[in-house]
Amino acid sequence: MRPVYPESARRAGIQGTTLLRIYIERDGRVGDVSVQRSAGHQALDEAAADAVRRWRFEPALNSAGPVSMWALVPVEFRISDRD
DSSP: OOOOOOHHHHHTTOOEEEEEEEEEOTTSBEEEEEEEEOOSSHHHHHHHHHHHHHOBOOOEEETTEEEOEEEEEEEEEOOOTTO
């Protein structure tokens, strides 16, 4: 699921990449989300975090099975001709 591009940012022509620090639970759900590096616009950061909270990941594995872990996820917002 792609993040919703905030209309206020789209109208203003604001683009950027939010780098999120996320905690992936053993079942692949996202347990915690924080902004590691802002896209420079709060609405973009919030839209990125909201979307990633709903994502599901393939959990990391060790010899005992799935494990929880922290990861960095970039979420890019770019205005294109098709937007």
